Amino acid sequence: MKTRATLILLALFLSFNVGFAQQDEECIINLTLMNDFVKNKKYDEAYEPFMKLRESCPKFHSAIYSYGERILKDKIEKTTGTEQVNFINDLMKLWDEGLANFPDKYTAGGILQDKAMLKYDYKEALGYGNKQVYDTFDELYKKAPESFTNPKGLYIYFSTIVDMYDAKEVEVQDVFNKYDDVIDKIGQEIDNYTQKLNPIIQKEEAGETLDARTAQYKKQYESYLENYDKISGSIDTKLGILANCEVLVPLYKRDFDKYRNDSVWLKRAVNRMFNKECTDDPLYVELVKAYDESSPSADTKYFVYNLLMSQGKEKEARPYLDQSYDLETNPLKKSQLAMRFGKSLRKQGNFGAARNYFQKSLELNPSNGRAHAEIAQMYAASANNCGDDQFSKRAVFWLAAAEARKAGKVDGTIRSYAEKLAASYEGSAPTRSEIFEKGNGGEVIKIGCWIGLSVTVPKI
Structure with missing residues (x-):
C-alpha cells in the first residue's frame, strides 16, 4: 500500500511538472516515509528521511519542520549529556531554518519564545544560570513583546529576576520594574482574550446555541484567561515580602525628586503603595498629588478620591470618583474601574451604589x-x-x-x-x-x- 501511495504521488507530481528530477522523486519518497513513521510515533525511524529532506530539499514541504520538531524533541528526551545538548541546539537551528524557508508558517517572535522555553526546560543540561535564563526571556520581551504570550514563560521571566535579586545580582528596583512590565503584559493578554470571549458570552446570554467551533474557541479563551489569572497570583506570591512598606517608602523617598515629573514612575509607585496599604505614610500624599499634576487621568482621579476618603472628606471625594469613571474611554479599563469603585463603595457599606x-x-x-x-x-x-x-x-x-x-x-x-x-x-x-x-x-x-x-x- 505504501508503494502504491508513493507511485500515486509521483504520478500526480509528474502530471504538473514535466521537468521532474531524480532529486524530487527522492524528496517525495522521504517525505512519505517520514510522514508514515511520525504518524505511528516511530521517531527513530523517521530521523533518517527527515535529515535527508532537511539537507537535500529544505523548501520541499513545511512538514519537514513541523514533523522534524517532534522527531528532535523525542531525541532530546531520550538522550543525556553532550548528545542531548547537540539535539537541543539542532532543534533551535531547525526553527531558524523553518523561518527562512517558510516565513508564512513561522514568526521570529514565536521562535524566540520557543527557544526561551526550551532553554529554560533544559537549563541544567545547557549549564545555564539565572542570568542566562533571564536574558533569553528578556530578549524576547524587548524584541518581540507581541509574541511573548506563554503564561508559564511570563512567570519564569519574573521569577528569575527575583532569584537574581536573592543572589544580589540586581537591585530591588529592578525587580519592581520587571514586575510592572510583566503585570502590564498579562493585563494586555487578558484584555485580548476577554475581547474575543465577550461576543460569545453575549450570544449565550441571548439564548443562542454555540456551534462546535465557537464552543471550542470559548473553551480556549477561558483556558488562557484562567492561566493568566493563576500566573498573576503566583507572581504576586513570588514578589512576597519584597514589596512591603518598610522597603517601598525609603525606596520611593530616595527617588521621588528624580522622578516627580515621570508619570509612568509615579503611576507605578502610587499603585504599589496603594495595593500594599502604605497610604498612611505622608509620602503617599505627595506621590498622589504629583501623579495627578503630571498626568491627570482616570487613575489619578481615583487615587485622589481614595486619599480624600482616608482623610474623612467624603463629600469632597465623591466628584473625583465620577471624574475618574468619565475620563476613562477604554471599555475594558472602564469595566475594571467600575469594579474598583464598586469594591470601594461596598467596603463603605454603600451597597446600592456599589451594585x-x-x-x-x-x-x-x-x-x-x-x-x-x-x-x-x-x-x-x-x-x-x-x-x-x-x-x-x-x-x-x-x-x-x-x-x-x-x-x-x-x-x-x-x-x-x-x-x-x-x-x-x-x-x-x-x-x-x-x-x-x-x-x-x-x-x-x-x-x-x-x-x-x-x-x-x-x-x-
Missing part, C-alpha cells in the same frame, strides 16, 4: 463573573436587613445564589468558586419543608431595602 458600579462593569465586560459574585455576596450580607419576616429574610439567599450562578456561567476562571458560593447560599435559603409549612410555593416575594427586587418561591 450600580458592578452592573456598569458587566455592561462593559459581560464575561466579568466577579461582578456577579460581588453582588451575590452583598445580597447575602443584607439578608437580615432586607426582609419582613424570617422566611423573607432567608429568601434573599435565593437571589444571592442566582447571582452566584450567573458568575460561574459567564466566567470560567471562577466557575468552581461560584458554584460553591451558590451552593452555600442555597443551603441558607428556606428548605422544602419550610416552604410546605408556609404553603407559598410559586409565590413572588418582594425584597425591600436597597435590593429592591423580587424572588419566586420554588414550587414543591
Whole structure:
C-alpha cells in the first residue's frame, strides 16, 4: 500500500511538472516515509528521511519542520549529556531554518519564545544560570513583546529576576520594574482574550446555541484567561515580602525628586503603595498629588478620591470618583474601574451604589463573573436587613445564589468558586419543608431595602 501511495504521488507530481528530477522523486519518497513513521510515533525511524529532506530539499514541504520538531524533541528526551545538548541546539537551528524557508508558517517572535522555553526546560543540561535564563526571556520581551504570550514563560521571566535579586545580582528596583512590565503584559493578554470571549458570552446570554467551533474557541479563551489569572497570583506570591512598606517608602523617598515629573514612575509607585496599604505614610500624599499634576487621568482621579476618603472628606471625594469613571474611554479599563469603585463603595457599606458600579462593569465586560459574585455576596450580607419576616429574610439567599450562578456561567476562571458560593447560599435559603409549612410555593416575594427586587418561591 505504501508503494502504491508513493507511485500515486509521483504520478500526480509528474502530471504538473514535466521537468521532474531524480532529486524530487527522492524528496517525495522521504517525505512519505517520514510522514508514515511520525504518524505511528516511530521517531527513530523517521530521523533518517527527515535529515535527508532537511539537507537535500529544505523548501520541499513545511512538514519537514513541523514533523522534524517532534522527531528532535523525542531525541532530546531520550538522550543525556553532550548528545542531548547537540539535539537541543539542532532543534533551535531547525526553527531558524523553518523561518527562512517558510516565513508564512513561522514568526521570529514565536521562535524566540520557543527557544526561551526550551532553554529554560533544559537549563541544567545547557549549564545555564539565572542570568542566562533571564536574558533569553528578556530578549524576547524587548524584541518581540507581541509574541511573548506563554503564561508559564511570563512567570519564569519574573521569577528569575527575583532569584537574581536573592543572589544580589540586581537591585530591588529592578525587580519592581520587571514586575510592572510583566503585570502590564498579562493585563494586555487578558484584555485580548476577554475581547474575543465577550461576543460569545453575549450570544449565550441571548439564548443562542454555540456551534462546535465557537464552543471550542470559548473553551480556549477561558483556558488562557484562567492561566493568566493563576500566573498573576503566583507572581504576586513570588514578589512576597519584597514589596512591603518598610522597603517601598525609603525606596520611593530616595527617588521621588528624580522622578516627580515621570508619570509612568509615579503611576507605578502610587499603585504599589496603594495595593500594599502604605497610604498612611505622608509620602503617599505627595506621590498622589504629583501623579495627578503630571498626568491627570482616570487613575489619578481615583487615587485622589481614595486619599480624600482616608482623610474623612467624603463629600469632597465623591466628584473625583465620577471624574475618574468619565475620563476613562477604554471599555475594558472602564469595566475594571467600575469594579474598583464598586469594591470601594461596598467596603463603605454603600451597597446600592456599589451594585450600580458592578452592573456598569458587566455592561462593559459581560464575561466579568466577579461582578456577579460581588453582588451575590452583598445580597447575602443584607439578608437580615432586607426582609419582613424570617422566611423573607432567608429568601434573599435565593437571589444571592442566582447571582452566584450567573458568575460561574459567564466566567470560567471562577466557575468552581461560584458554584460553591451558590451552593452555600442555597443551603441558607428556606428548605422544602419550610416552604410546605408556609404553603407559598410559586409565590413572588418582594425584597425591600436597597435590593429592591423580587424572588419566586420554588414550587414543591
